[in-house]
Amino acid sequence: MSELPPGFGDRLVAFLPNLRRYAITLCRSADRADDLVQLACERAIANAASFEPGSRFDAWLFRILRNLWIDQLRRQKTAGPADDIADHEANLGTDPRGAVEARMMLSAAWQGIERLPDEQREVLMLVCVEEFSYRDAAEMLGIPIGTVMSRLARARSAIASQLGIESPTKRSG
Amino acid sequence: MAEFTDEELMAFADGELEPARADALRVVLPTRPDLARRVDAFATSRRVVSEAAAEIATPVPAALRARVEEMIARAGTGPAETGIVPVDNVVPFAERRVAPSRPRRLTWMTALAASVAAVLAVLAGYWTGVSGTAAPQGIVMAGALKGGVADGLSRLASGERQRLDDGADLALVASFRDGGGVLCREYEMTAADSGRYLAVACWRDGGWMTELALHTAQGDDQYVPASGTATVDAFLGAVGAEAALQPDEESKALQSVVAGRP
Numbered sequence: 001m002s003e004l005p006p007g008f009g010d011r012l013v014a015f016l017p018n019l020r021r022y023a024i025t026l027c028r029s030a031d032r033a034d035d036l037v038q039l040a041c042e043r044a045i046a047n048a049a050s051f052e053p054g055s056r057f058d059a060w061l062f063r064i065l066r067n068l069w070i071d072q073l074r075r076q077k078t079a080g081p082a083d084d085i086a087d088h089e090a091n092l093g094t095d096p097r098g099a100v101e102a103r104m105m106l107s108a109a110w111q112g113i114e115r116l117p118d119e120q121r122e123v124l125m126l127v128c129v130e131e132f133s134y135r136d137a138a139e140m141l142g143i144p145i146g147t148v149m150s151r152l153a154r155a156r157s158a159i160a161s162q163l164g165i166e167s168p169t170k171r172s173g
Numbered sequence: 174m175a176e177f178t179d180e181e182l183m184a185f186a187d188g189e190l191e192p193a194r195a196d197a198l199r200v201v202l203p204t205r206p207d208l209a210r211r212v213d214a215f216a217t218s219r220r221v222v223s224e225a226a227a228e229i230a231t232p233v234p235a236a237l238r239a240r241v242e243e244m245i246a247r248a249g250t251g252p253a254e255t256g257i258v259p260v261d262n263v264v265p266f267a268e269r270r271v272a273p274s275r276p277r278r279l280t281w282m283t284a285l286a287a288s289v290a291a292v293l294a295v296l297a298g299y300w301t302g303v304s305g306t307a308a309p310q311g312i313v314m315a316g317a318l319k320g321g322v323a324d325g326l327s328r329l330a331s332g333e334r335q336r337l338d339d340g341a342d343l344a345l346v347a348s349f350r351d352g353g354g355v356l357c358r359e360y361e362m363t364a365a366d367s368g369r370y371l372a373v374a375c376w377r378d379g380g381w382m383t384e385l386a387l388h389t390a391q392g393d394d395q396y397v398p399a400s401g402t403a404t405v406d407a408f409l410g411a412v413g414a415e416a417a418l419q420p421d422e423e424s425k426a427l428q429s430v431v432a433g434r435p
Binding site: 003004008009012013015016020021024025031037038041042045046048067070071074075107108109110113124125127128129133134141146149150152153156157159160163165 | 175179180183184187189211214215217218219221222223224225226227228229231232233234237238240241242244245246248249332346347349359416417
């Protein structure tokens with residue numbers, strides 16, 4: 001009686017890696033990300049009927065996850081900060097692949113990403129990792145496209161300087 | 174001719190710059206190494222961020238995947254196969270509000286009941302005719318909240334806290350509206366003798382009613398509501414709550430409460 005729409009479960013499972021990656025970049029902690037992903041899946045399943053066929057499944061799921069994350073953030077604001085960056089860095093160090101230099105660059109990039117304000121980081125992830133267009137990201141986040149672009153430009157300028165690439169910080173106008 | 178902003182240079186690198194501006198940029202780019210370097214910096218940052226994200230995203234843990242698959246199976250086959258034993262100290266507190274999509278919600282509530290039972294005492298306002306259980310200080314078990322708590326719920330923004338006359342500490346966590354548009358507030362109460370409670374109260378019939386109260390810590394000040402917050406999340410999902418209200422929405426909603434028309 002409470003059956004999911006056809007294919008819903010398969011799509012959800014197939015999308016888990018993206019959902020988890022997005023969650024990790026939001027919470028900066030793999031453990032908390034997994035909890036968040038599970039909660040988001042629970043909520044998605046409970047609200048499966050509210051998904052409109054033909055709309056973006058990924059954006060719908062990201063939105064659910066992000067709303068949960070915002071709820072948790074507000075809760076933390078009262079509870080005091082929980083700092084997970086350290087356990088994330090430990091995570092990074094275990095990767096056996098790749099040349100040391102490349103890893104250091106990615107590690108530096110990740111440190112830069114972690115230091116970004118939340119609202120810049122989430123735009124950065126949606127566009128550069130999940131390949132959302134500016135418009136789709138704006139729609140998902142419920143903000144104007146101009147805001148997406150300015151946050152994204154600031155985030156990427158910060159990453160670029162973190163990496164010692166020419167820092168595109170100054171406007172030429 | 175107008176110069177190019179960072180946003181435009183970035184959009185160019187991303188292939189999102191409007192065609193007219195993109196053409197204009199292409200014309201000047203060969204003679205403007207400064208612009209070219211910045212376009213390149215934007216392109217490089219995108220590539221590096223994408224690679225860094227791939228690097229940190231280790232494979233989905235098998236346990237997580239299995240839990241999600243189990244939830245899907247459960248939803249697909251109805252409540253008969255949940256294997257969850259109903260627990261008698263937990264009452265489906267949201268039942269009175271679930272009429273429209275009852276079957277789904279009830280399955281959901283059953284699952285919720287199991288997780289709740291593991292952790293806590295649930296003291297929701299409507300069905301606690303249960304006397305004999307000591308009410309934690311500051312939380313009125315049955316019906317409406319009064320005094321400092323009610324006052325705090327009507328006035329404090331989320332993130333604010335206040336010491337009440339009886340010494341208890343009231344901290345507002347978040348505001349939201351349930352599926353029926355009723356204003357609800359999640360808050361935390363800490364009292365020296367009764368420990369810490371995470372609670373949800375909603376504005377009904379001109380007063381704050383406790384909907385859910387979870388005992389999350391005993392006396393000391395360790396913050397442990399990992400299971401408590403998950404439970405509240407589950408509760409919010411079950412009552413059809415939307416995302417937490419933004420500060421401006423919240424302040425507007427509270428003004429209406431104070432004015433007596435939420």
